[in-house]
Amino acid sequence: MSEDRSLLEVDSLEKHFPMTRGVLNDEIGRVQAVDGISFEIAEGETFGIVGESGCGKSTAARTILRLEEPTGGTVRFDGRDVTGYDRAELKRFRREAQLLFQDPDSSLDPRMSVGESLAEPLIVHGMKDRERRRSIIESLLARVGLQADDIDRYPHEFSGGQKQRIGLARALVLNPRLLVADEPVSALDVSVQAEILELMADLQEEFGLSILLISHNLGVVRHICDRVGVMYLGKLVEVGPAADLFSNPKHPYTSALVSAIPSADPSQRGRRVGLEGDVPDPANPPSGCRFHTRCPEVIPPNEYDIEQETWRAILDFKQRIESGMTTDELFELVYPALAEEREGPCQLLEADVDDALRSEYELDVPLEDERIESVFASTVERLAVGDFAAARKLLDAELPTICQHSSPDLVAENGRRVSCHLIDERTVSEDPPARASDPVQVDEANE
Numbered sequence: 498m499s500e501d502r503s504l505l506e507v508d509s510l511e512k513h514f515p516m517t518r519g520v521l522n523d524e525i526g527r528v529q530a531v532d533g534i535s536f537e538i539a540e541g542e543t544f545g546i547v548g549e550s551g552c553g554k555s556t557a558a559r560t561i562l563r564l565e566e567p568t569g570g571t572v573r574f575d576g577r578d579v580t581g582y583d584r585a586e587l588k589r590f591r592r593e594a595q596l597l598f599q600d601p602d603s604s605l606d607p608r609m610s611v612g613e614s615l616a617e618p619l620i621v622h623g624m625k626d627r628e629r630r631r632s633i634i635e636s637l638l639a640r641v642g643l644q645a646d647d648i649d650r651y652p653h654e655f656s657g658g659q660k661q662r663i664g665l666a667r668a669l670v671l672n673p674r675l676l677v678a679d680e681p682v683s684a685l686d687v688s689v690q691a692e693i694l695e696l697m698a699d700l701q702e703e704f705g706l707s708i709l710l711i712s713h714n715l716g717v718v719r720h721i722c723d724r725v726g727v728m729y730l731g732k733l734v735e736v737g738p739a740a741d742l743f744s745n746p747k748h749p750y751t752s753a754l755v756s757a758i759p760s761a762d763p764s765q766r767g768r769r770v771g772l773e774g775d776v777p778d779p780a781n782p783p784s785g786c787r788f789h790t791r792c793p794e795v796i797p798p799n800e801y802d803i804e805q806e807t808w809r810a811i812l813d814f815k816q817r818i819e820s821g822m823t824t825d826e827l828f829e830l831v832y833p834a835l836a837e838e839r840e841g842p843c844q845l846l847e848a849d850v851d852d853a854l855r856s857e858y859e860l861d862v863p864l865e866d867e868r869i870e871s872v873f874a875s876t877v878e879r880l881a882v883g884d885f886a887a888a889r890k891l892l893d894a895e896l897p898t899i900c901q902h903s904s905p906d907l908v909a910e911n912g913r914r915v916s917c918h919l920i921d922e923r924t925v926s927e928d929p930p931a932r933a934s935d936p937v938q939v940d941e942a943n944e
């Protein structure tokens with residue numbers, strides 16, 4: 498049950514990790530693990546962050562708890578800026594905001610009994626009375642579904658699910674107001690995952706907790722979250738109430754994740770939206786909308802008459818050339834059987850290049866839109882003579898997409914926030930996407 502008052506307010510939070518080289522640690526780049534995320538969690542609310550592996554979820558959680566120092570932005574807890582806390586304030590904050598680990602083994606010392614492990618935070622925070630500590634721990638163990646006499650047993654005597662119950666008890670022993678749970682069930686058997694999630698939901702009600710739940714698994718998030726933020730490559734692309742977001746995803750990335758949730762309803766099966774490839778490198782994220790390199794709904798210029806699927810394939814081809822394809826790679830694609838025997842420069846026949854590329858990207862002969870067909874043919878001509886720079890220039894000039902050239906704003910719409918050019922009415926209906934002759938708007942952050 499959520500209330501209105503925000504316990505946690507995250508505003509434009511950034512965490513960039515410097516990449517260094519050599520003994521002098523020269524900075525050669527930055528991993529933009531978290532790049533300007535904003536959201537809030539009300540008292541008693543469960544907020545989930547979902548996204549594929551490498552999107553920056555754990556870094557976001559650790560930076561919010563100040564286990565990592567933020568590069569930019571603010572985190573306010575109960576109205577006060579956590580990023581400015583001194584040591585004493587940080588100690589108090591660490592009592593009020595607890596982290597629940599993915600792997601319960603990492604929070605439990607195998608040499609300590611359950612009672613000793615759970616007593617540790619109480620001792621650190623000044624509770625000297627041994628009997629009182631024992632009675633708090635025994636009642637908490639009972640509350641998480643274990644026996645009071647489990648207090649004297651050791652971690653190896655418990656199953657994974659039981660160990661996560663102990664982990665929960667440890668996280669709650671200081672009576673925190675915020676629980677940050679990073680993949681709390683992904684290390685557990687599927688059969689016990691739901692039990693732990695139910696327990697978390699019950700404990701939240703009972704203790705009036707706010708929860709930040711991090712997971713790559715939408716099924717897990719759907720189980721207990723009030724609101725959800727969908728994270729892609731360091732940014733939140735969509736935020737909204739969980740029920741709404743799952744039943745009516747607005748961002749193509751959310752749609753793809755939602756469509757991948759296994760469904761018990763046969764009418765919903767087989768409606769998967771393909772999500773090809775991996776999350777790009779956060780040290781070198783794509784320009785514009787970061788999802789454009791994989792987006793099944795990437796926007797074509799208005800004046801082209803092209804099926805969405807073909808446009809995606811054309812852009813995949815364009816990205817391959819833009820990413821710096823070499824003559825060797827093109828040769829291997831065109832003449833795979835000859836690639837090993839090849840010595841020195843070799844002539845590529847234009848017709849063979851054309852065939853190979855059309856088959857690789859499943860493009861029709863000819864393409865349905867005459868102008869795109871002509872751009873493709875001219876590009877092939879340049880590739881066949883090894884002029885990759887001219888091919889890149891041509892593709893960039895003639896096959897632009899706003900998704901590549903401009904970063905979408907986070908638009909608020911009926912309690913949802915979505916960052917996509919498809920949602921940005923102004924961009925889609927009034928500003929036609931840039932064409933060759935238009936000045937291209939480059940996203941400054943990604944230059």
Ligand SMILES: Nc1ncnc2c1ncn2[C@@H]1O[C@H](COP(=O)(O)OP(=O)(O)OP(=O)(O)O)[C@@H](O)[C@H]1O
Nearest residue numbers: 514528530549550551552553554555556557713779
């Ligand atoms: N200390 C670090 N130094 C450099 N890069 C880091 C560091 N920690 C994380 N990263 C990078 O930041 C990016 C985001 O990582 P993060 O672990 O936050 O993602 P995630 O969404 O939680 O994924 P996963 O579920 O796999 O942990 C990744 O590319 C990761 O390699």
